[in-house]
Amino acid sequence: MKKATLAVAVLAASTSAAWAQSSVTLYGILDAAVRYTTNNNGAQKQLVPGGMSESRLGINVTEDMGGGLKALANMEHRLNSDNGSAAATDFWRQAWVGVQSNEFGQVRLGRQYNVLFDLYTSTYASFRYSPYIEQFKPEIGLSAGARQSNMVKYLAQAGNIYGEIQVSAGEGTSPADKSIGGLLRYNDGTFGFGGAYLQVTDLLGKKVKATTIGGSYTSGPLYVNLSWGQNKFDAGGQLGGAFTGALIKGYNGLPVLNAAANDVKKRDMIMAGFTYQLTPQLNLGGQYWHAQQTHYTPALANTKSKGDYFAFVADYAFSKRTDAYLEADYTKHKGAVAFSNGATKRGGTMVGVRHRF
Template identity: 55%
Template sequence: MKKATLVLGLLAASTSAAWAQSSVTMYGIVDAAARYSSNANPGGAKKQLSNSGMSQSRLGININEDMGGGLRAIANLEHRLSLDTGTTAASSPAGVFWFQSWVGLASNDFGIVTLGRQYNILFDLNASTFSSYKYSTYIDQYKPELGMTLNNRQDNMVKYKFIAGPITGELQVSAGENSAVDKSAGGALKYSDGAWAFGGGYLETEGATAATSAGKKVKGTMLGGAYSSGPIYINLSWMKNKFDAGANVLAATYAAGFLNGQSMGPLYTGAAVPLTSSQSRDMIMFGGTYQLTTQINLGAEYYHMEHKVDQTGAKYKSDYLSFVADYAFSKRTDAYFEADRTNLKNGETYLTTGYTRRYNAMLGLRHRF
């Protein structure tokens, strides 16, 4: 009897030890803001409770299993939601519930391989190296830079990441599976030594079917850097999108609304040039964040974009400016005030309103867990 009890005890101990090497962690953000937008529709200004402010509300699960020998199994599932209505985020592509859904292996010696729907290498480079705001990466309700990252995520992706001291590299590829804007290939490289960080990346995406301009490509290039020391953070970057002639759906997709439902780099002119006419667009972004006290962070960012149209070869310009003041109640909860301005030049207008200028402001509350 004593022997049986001893064996059972050892089995229980070994089972507990095995389970202790695995972890499943739930995380999330809940963020809502009262937002005012001038010239938001043909009737004028718009007032709303936005379903996100600085961050998009989300709920996610991280999975990590230590398999020994420096090898881990990892996985992630992440859903985005509209906090004001409790529904799936309005920005979700048709049929998409999980904004991220991937599984992978991480090795201390050979790097990380992940498979599934996940952030692309341009988004990773921007967010980790020269993001517009140090403590929030970007403003969810006003993010011109994300209009340049070729959709932020790609389906059916295989991504490889390696870290060698201060150098990090990433490669991605996704083969066409007869779905929209599905093919992709690219890579990024960055250097970070604590105070300085800089890097560059290149990504191509290609239409997979006739409905998505089969064989037509959009090419994204990104270069930038940042300096961080004590309370000071400064960033500078350049981004370019190049569209193949006739890349109809692709051009429309990558011009989609990142500025509160409006066109990011408005592709409409007085001559009624359609969405499908993009040839290229270039953006320069710079700004910084200053930690005034342990609780108060102030930041500002300026964006300048030039957009070239196929039919005429004419260039259209637009300027974007944002400001944020953030107050941290704790490590997880903060309140913020944000204001921004969009100024369209050379005949471009907002698609749905015909206006050339817009001002926005919001006051919000965010909790991270």
């Protein structure tokens, strides 16, 4: 009996020691805002599930295996804070496992953010305190879906230089899940700049080739950014509508833009903006996006459609975790592209609260 008790005690001690090398972190964001939108089949008033950030619940796992090696895992679910439903058909918007070496970098396997999204949000994000506005994020529309499934990603850093390479096999039924690409960036805390390329192949073998390059400057309370992005679509592909839909936030599953917007041969976008920390609690920011699009349809072959997008945000931090914000945005289209109701202009404003944990 004493021997059995001693064995159980030794096992418990060794188990506790092993667990002491691991950490499991629960994190999340809850964000909700009251939004008013013009020219959306009349004026629309609604509670939107995430104004500045999409609400989420995630789990990060890290295990120190010794010898400079760590095991990593992440699962992240996105949800609608207005009614508690899932924000997408894929319950886990991220789900990956990986290994990190102090000497050789990191390898991740599973569904995760792609290199375009990583560069946009880390190196020349629209706002210093929030990478983008969830309800108004034209630049994310050029990030080729932002995530891919079945991905193998390699990440490495040497001093101020950081790089990623991704390959996803496209084993499933999604037309956006076969990809290859990479990014390279430099950041010394003041200057940040980089570029990325990603090629996505749909189920018909048609390709979308996406490129972005840009930079940012940070000095005390001031942050400024400038970047360019481009998507080139093969004729007859499946992803023109899917990637176009991400340009403008939609509601209730209804189309936001007209059919001509989905007929895209090439789309270019330039974006520039700033954030200024007026006080320790108050941040002010503005962003401008200009997009140009060419078409495949013969009747539109000589038409160059354009879009201008503006946004302004005032964000007040009550604490390190909780902030309130006031946002205003404006969209204007020219050429063949318009909103689904035929309007070419639309304005919006919202007031919201966000809590991070």
